[in-house]
Amino acid sequence: MPTYSTSLLIATYNWAEALELVFKSIAAQTRVVDEILIADDGSDHRTRSLIDAFRRSTDIPVKHFWHEDHGFRKTIIMNEALASANGDYIIQIDGDIILQSSFIEDHLNEAKKGFYIKGSRSMLSESRTRSILQSKNVQIHPLTEGVGSKINATRFPFLSFLFRGDKLRSNNLRGCNFSFWKKDFMRVNGYNNDLEGWGHEDIELAARLTNLGIKQRQLKMKAVCFHLYHKINARNNEDLNYKNYQRVVESGITTCKNGIKQI
Template sequence: MNAALIVTTYRRPEALKLVLRSALQQHRVPEEILVADDGSGEETARCIETLAGKSPIPIRHIRQEDLGFRAAMIRNRAAAASTADYLIFIDGDMLLHPDFISDHLRFAQKGFFLQGGRVLLDPSATRNALKEGRLKFSFSSPGLGNRLNTWRFPALCRLFARPNRSMRGIRTCNFSLYRSDFFSVNGFDNRFVGWGREDSELAVRLYNNGMKRKNLKFCAVAYHLYHKESDRGPLPENDRRLLQSVENKTIRCEEGVEAYLHSKEVQR
């Protein structure tokens, strides 16, 4: 099975460099990496170009103009540009355990999406990681929150990976599913602008289409570099869109990934 890693980023090249390094040091590397860039500048482009030139697998830069927080749209653009059977979504500030990709593929199943967790790094641990180029952490590392999420036990993970339809903790910073399942609901809703709820709304439509969820507890370990919270101003409108999809039992969004299947994306 071919896998694509889709990495969402915005104007944080120093973090993106570490994330891509952690992706290239996987025990099971993806077939392709697509950097879903929501309007970053030349420094990000140079970072991607440099790593792509040394990478044994394709790294593609999918970029859109900076017109505000449009994570849903840029993830769709990247997914449309992918050729893989399986899509793994992360954010551009998530450092991956060497077995991150293999864990997602181990539990992949059609009709299911996988929701992983994260270990939170505080500001001091984040500064040190960026300064030192650090990729590896452990339960005892200083400056970590959610320390239990550092533990990786695949056998124990199977006990937690039971099918469910919970809406708790839906985050596409550590999320995967088959390309065909993603396209069956037309991907993310491009109308979500500003922080929040585009991932929960996608989950609602996946559930409405008969899908279920598996939690990757004690697997797919990833470390989240600290950043300040995004502006929550657009949240009421995004909440309204989410509630609308719940009440209407929506399966396919009107403006989604299919809009980009035949378009020429800005790539570097």
């Protein structure tokens, strides 16, 4: 059992039906976290009502952080949530990610000082997603039709070591299956609030962690998650955000000015 405290961070926006399934998969975990932080980028009352109901159903403290919907401002609300995190170790997911029952246990068993974890995900097809939303069954078999990337969908910890990579790398991180030490997050000043609009806030953060000397621990066949299908978000600022990422890689900087603290 870990001797440190843990927080689960969930980023969400206006999809209460998906978030309900996330909550169901959290309730089925083999290991619990010390608190749940919900970073809500401006959802309507349906999400708040769902979170209130979930809070009443669990013994885990649930904190809901919300700001008004003024476009995609995910980094700002995630920084606000993480500033209040009591956990030494943070596991981050999105509000459309269903967790295999050992997801949290696997992240905690693989946590190591000097590393962040990049997990993998299995993408669900539109028809499989529709079926799961209707049935509300979060027990997903990796061989079921509509479950993508069978390796990513399969938990087989005895073979996981064959795929594990511990490298200084940032360009492949996905924030939907990501864990890190809060101390490291604070050292790089958290997410960059200047990155507005969809895209690359995760790899930009990972680049600053890499520049600090924090390695990526890549997992497969452990910490399994399933990504519900949805239409692609508007990506108006993607190129600008990616250029910011490239600048961080090329310059070697470790902190951003407009982050969890304004420098």
